Amino acid sequence: MKDFDKRFERQTRFAALGRAGQAQLSGARVLVVGCGALGGALAQNLARSGVGELVLVDRDIVEESNLPRQVLFDERHARERTEKSLAAKESLARIGGPTRVEALVEHVDADNIERLTAGAHLVVDGTDNLETRYLVNDVCVERDLPWVYGGVVGAGGLVLPVLPGVGPCLACLFPEPPPPGVLPTCETAGVLQPAVALIAALQSGLALRILTARSGLTPRLYEVDVWDGRVRELGVGRDPRCRCCGLREFRFLHEPVTQRATSLCGRNTVQVRGARVKPDLQRLAQALEPVARDVRHTGAILRFAVDDERYTVFADGRALIEGTDDLERALTLYDRYIGT
Numbered sequence: 562m563k564d565f566d567k568r569f570e571r572q573t574r575f576a577a578l579g580r581a582g583q584a585q586l587s588g589a590r591v592l593v594v595g596c597g598a599l600g601g602a603l604a605q606n607l608a609r610s611g612v613g614e615l616v617l618v619d620r621d622i623v624e625e626s627n628l629p630r631q632v633l634f635d636e637r638h639a640r641e642r643t644e645k646s647l648a649a650k651e652s653l654a655r656i657g658g659p660t661r662v663e664a665l666v667e668h669v670d671a672d673n674i675e676r677l678t679a680g681a682h683l684v685v686d687g688t689d690n691l692e693t694r695y696l697v698n699d700v701c702v703e704r705d706l707p708w709v710y711g712g713v714v715g716a717g718g719l720v721l722p723v724l725p726g727v728g729p730c731l732a733c734l735f736p737e738p739p740p741p742g743v744l745p746t747c748e749t750a751g752v753l754q755p756a757v758a759l760i761a762a763l764q765s766g767l768a769l770r771i772l773t774a775r776s777g778l779t780p781r782l783y784e785v786d787v788w789d790g791r792v793r794e795l796g797v798g799r800d801p802r803c804r805c806c807g808l809r810e811f812r813f814l815h816e817p818v819t820q821r822a823t824s825l826c827g828r829n830t831v832q833v834r835g836a837r838v839k840p841d842l843q844r845l846a847q848a849l850e851p852v853a854r855d856v857r858h859t860g861a862i863l864r865f866a867v868d869d870e871r872y873t874v875f876a877d878g879r880a881l882i883e884g885t886d887d888l889e890r891a892l893t894l895y896d897r898y899i900g901t
């Protein structure tokens with residue numbers, strides 16, 4: 562028995578996958594967008610399952626507060642502030658196996674998403690912001706490329722496999738991303754490791770199915786909660802008037818928000834232009850109360866501080882972040898505390 566066969570013996574014995582399915586997995590290329598909690602778990606699950614090629618992309622660095630959830634990182638990564646995608650690649654290399662891993666330290670946007678998805682058979686969502694998810698949705702529908710949405714916050718989250726032309730896309734169900742401040746985020750509402758693990762497991766199972774035996778799979782929206790021990794499956798359908806998969810208007814892809822971050826010279830401050838949707842400053846202020854200091858909402862301006870940075874958010878979504886001159890870091894912080 563060849564090493565390869567031996568390694569995947571238990572998996573190929575699962576009849577619906579079999580040796581043919583395993584061979585398909587070994588020929589598959591999957592883009593993992595985001596490499597934190599969900600992305601790291603997805604990358605590990607897919608690599609251990611023998612997916613041939615993984616492209617990991619993340620712009621962030623490992624921090625100590627990631628360690629309860631982000632399975633591919635350890636304390637050394639946090640101490641050395643290693644880039645997440647590079648740390649993930651290192652950990653996957655220790656697991657070994659046939660998977661080739663490409664690790665990219667980039668912010669995913671309309672300028673690079675087409676290059677990142679080139680040659681991919683599937684995209685899995687490990688990102689932490691809705692702007693990127695709507696961009697992924699646009700590019701995948703345009704290219705007839707399946708992707709698996711996953712979102713987690715608190716003790717639960719959502720999973721939706723998007724099979725363009727077969728089932729609904731993200732915009733069929735949620736036409737627009739809600740304004741920042743309306744939905745809870747992991748920064749404001751916290752997040753539990755088992756919720757991450759369950760969402761990533763559902764996404765990974767669907768990913769294996771899509772890569773090997775896509776026909777017969779009926780896309781559904783899954784809603785799970787590990788605190789109440791609840792899993793709900795919701796039948797969902799396509800919206801024929803959907804902006805994205807119905808009318809084929811790929812707004813997030815073709816009208817990108819450009820040049821979002823600019824360093825204000827000599828001030829140790831970065832200005833970040835808002836995402837497409839304007840924030841609800843009132844609700845954002847309430848949501849930030851438990852995590853931020855000095856939260857003050859006056860008229861059209863919201864001010865607060867977290868760690869060493871001070872934030873000023875304007876009604877149009879523009880923000881000044883004092884305490885850094887690193888553009889990528891500022892974008893990460895914006896998405897963490899202000900974005901959706």
Ligand SMILES: [Zn+2]
Pocket residue numbers: 729730731732733734800803804805806807
């Ligand atoms: Zn749609």
